[in-house]
Amino acid sequence: MATEQSVDLVDDDTVGWFTKAVLLAALTAALAQISIPLPGALPPFSLQPFGMFFAGLLLGPLWGGVALLLYVLVGIAGAPVFSNANAGLGYVIAGQGTGGFLVGFLVGTVVAGAIAHRRTSPRPVADLSIPVQALALTAAIVVVYAIGVPWMSMVTGLSLTRAAALMAPYVPLDLVKLGVAIAIVQGGYLSGR
Amino acid sequence: MIAVRDLRYQYGAVTVLDGVTLSIPDGQYCLLVGPNGCGKTTLVRHLNALLTPDAGTVTVDGTDVTDDPVVARTQIGMVFQHPRDQFVAATVGADVAFGPENLGLDRDEIDRRVTAALDAVDLDGARERRIDALSGGEQARVAIAGALAMEPDYLVLDEPLVGLDWPARESVLDHLDALAADGTGIIVVTHDLRDLHERADRLVALHEGQVALDVPPAEALDSLPDLGIRDPRC
Amino acid sequence: MIAVRDLRYQYGAVTVLDGVTLSIPDGQYCLLVGPNGCGKTTLVRHLNALLTPDAGTVTVDGTDVTDDPVVARTQIGMVFQHPRDQFVAATVGADVAFGPENLGLDRDEIDRRVTAALDAVDLDGARERRIDALSGGEQARVAIAGALAMEPDYLVLDEPLVGLDWPARESVLDHLDALAADGTGIIVVTHDLRDLHERADRLVALHEGQVALDVPPAEALDSLPDLGIRDPRC
Amino acid sequence: MLSYRPDSTFAHRLDPRSKLLVQFGLAIAAVAHPTLPWLVGTTAFGLGALAAARLSPLAVLRAYRVVLTVLALAPLIAGIAFGPPWFRVDPALRSALYVGRILPVLLVSAAYLTSTPVRDTRAAVQRLIPGKPGQILGIGMALVVRLFPLVLADVREVRDAIHARGGETRPLWDRARLLAVRSLERTLDRSDRLSVALRARCFAWNPTLPPLSFARRDYPVLAIGIALAVSPLATV
Ligand SMILES: Nc1ncnc2c1ncn2[C@@H]1O[C@H](COP(=O)(O)OP(=O)(O)OP(=O)(O)O)[C@@H](O)[C@H]1O
Ligand SMILES: Nc1ncnc2c1ncn2[C@@H]1O[C@H](COP(=O)(O)OP(=O)(O)OP(=O)(O)O)[C@@H](O)[C@H]1O
Ligand SMILES: O=C(O)CCCC[C@@H]1SC[C@@H]2NC(=O)N[C@@H]21
Ligand SMILES: [Mg+2]
């Protein structure tokens, strides 16, 4: 036919992981719209961590990483996918002092996926024990703050301890999100996928 | 030619296709009918290697589609039962261009095909419109244009007329006639044979996982009610 | 009685409903027709307070649905245009039971209703099946059953027969007849008037955001083609 | 919010790759040099970028008002001391300088956002990253842009579905649970359907790439971008 080169189809398995990554990126973007701006200089309360949790648990380090990378790239390209419908490379760097958290989500997903699956091709979520899930997601939260807080200090010139103090109240909230995420997995709502 | 030989398929423990044999020569206009859940969608998905047979084979021009899906997917254009499931881009033009881009055609050729396909479904002006802001009928036509732009040898349409108003329905049917006249093979899945039974060359009815009827439409009409299909004349 | 008074609605800058006035007495069987994108779905979503009017009012038995949506929603059963949009549970039985549970009925009554509703759409055996493992037409039937099980005073169905096979279509239509005979008010949105025009009491056609025709179906038939709607007799 | 606006300014006519490089370069330069001269210089550059995209600085500041308010509070927080004299000027000034150097980064970003359609960035990614990763990320970006409004619409649709059958009579937490679970299921369903669609439509590793080409005007811009990006090395 009129094709000039042979068509090199993406194999069906890859397409399956790819579309899951795409949807989790879209889900993270949608969850960012539910971020609640807090008064004063406080970063927004945000549901984005759920995107990171599910991407890590469902997709593993490779495709989970692709999901969050897509999320960040689409934001850089101008889609209003960050907290409060923000976008742009400038926002990824600065944010509301929160740019580092966006990068933290990406690295956190890779870490969570690596701990949960211990290989690049993910296992079924149903095969992951609760302690492994909890460990993986806790590590993801640690990574998010380990990148987000120093970054915040870099951007705002606040001392590290002051930035940490500002963010500390969010930690218990993020742990609640972690619990909800595991409950959703245990409820079987993600299995069979 | 598309040849389906002794095709079997089950979802879990439920057998849906239980030995379907069928061959569709180039350029034929064929209707596929049968009650809800009889396996029409399941069958047409095999033609495009979207499902893998449990037993039996599907070949397109001699190539087994499971071994080498490229031939099937480049030569058979598929319009899904739910058009909304089939879009991969945000705007009409980008979506219709998606198939040709993946064929690796050059930009001018892609442009020519997109223009021709949108023209064919009366959506010339809609290239920059967002798909999600279109009405149901317009979406159905974009889905058809996406398949046309591949310039496939065969076009498989799974209930393409559902939800279309009368003028839109007529326009799609006329376009299919034109394609058939140009030698494109057409397979239409439908519950509503009105207008179609006079246009098609052949009617295939599925029943209990097998081909229960395979004749020119005119000969089928009297036996349709026994298969749970409405006679379009009344 | 459902009363729509001077209803106006626009999506962004596009006016879809431009002063619709309509009242539907208890127990009436009413058809709502018009071409793709004329605002049928938009109108019926107002009856259930799923959209809030820009101007005008919708009342059900005297209560404004915007002020008190729960009354409207428990008295008006709704079947969405896209069945997949309407499911809230994973299995057929759980989904059909969802409405009755919200009415605070006891388990036996819920059970009776689920059974009766699934019976009406010929899906008795499918109670435990996963909805996303059903064919398109089977899903459409579950959506209908979900509304039937509410046993509401009014039933609003947005293109409910699309994708149904003939026996299922007949069965649903017969069930609607029985409900109408028992005093349920019925509103059916459709592009295909076959079988319906003899059953309904009234036909309302929308055109350019207003009611263009509001007469018994028999009197409407000759003027339908001018409104872009197919005459069911031919 | 800042989003693409069709126009034909200098910024609009640049290749997205040049614009991306300048954006990165300026960000690196600004962050690496928290000094007053660099702050003045990069801010002037940022204003130049706005002019090239024919954007009013005031409108841009307004678009960033939430972000800027939050950032502007940082010097106050930095200055607060827990004991006399209660406010210390030095850390506050340091913080002000740090926050100030972010402003030009935001300005250049605003110029990029309004002059570059999302699909151009996608095309740039597909060309800058070779092979399969570039293809996956490029197509992936297009798909995410299409799907994220649909995921939001799904949530609304599920809410409507719950309401339409009298779900308001349920306890709030139960409704919230249903909404979350069902929305998530729909999202995963969508991914299954999307993968079927991509397969049916010949999703391939070697497609025709979106058209992009450097023009003469791009070369000085590229040079500036590279110079900015390596400026930290030069100063050391
Ligand atoms: N993903 C699935 N998992 C399990 N069973 C399925 C799945 N998809 C379809 N089925 C079942 O397989 C049978 C055939 O489905 P199919 O969609 O092919 O029917 P169809 O002939 O297209 O029906 P319709 O006219 O309703 O579109 C049905 O009984 C359906 O319930
Ligand atoms: N969410 C939306 N945003 C913007 N426009 C919309 C939206 N929903 C519908 N429309 C537009 O409003 C108009 C009326 O839509 P509606 O769905 O009510 O039409 P309809 O009469 O039900 O058509 P159909 O027969 O295709 O179902 C259409 O032109 C449609 O494009
Ligand atoms: O600006 C953004 O888009 C990122 C916002 C990050 C908010 C952080 S994530 C960790 C912590 N938990 C929250 O709920 N909010 C902050
Ligand atoms: Mg089907």
Ligand SMILES: [Mg+2]
């Ligand atoms: Mg409609």
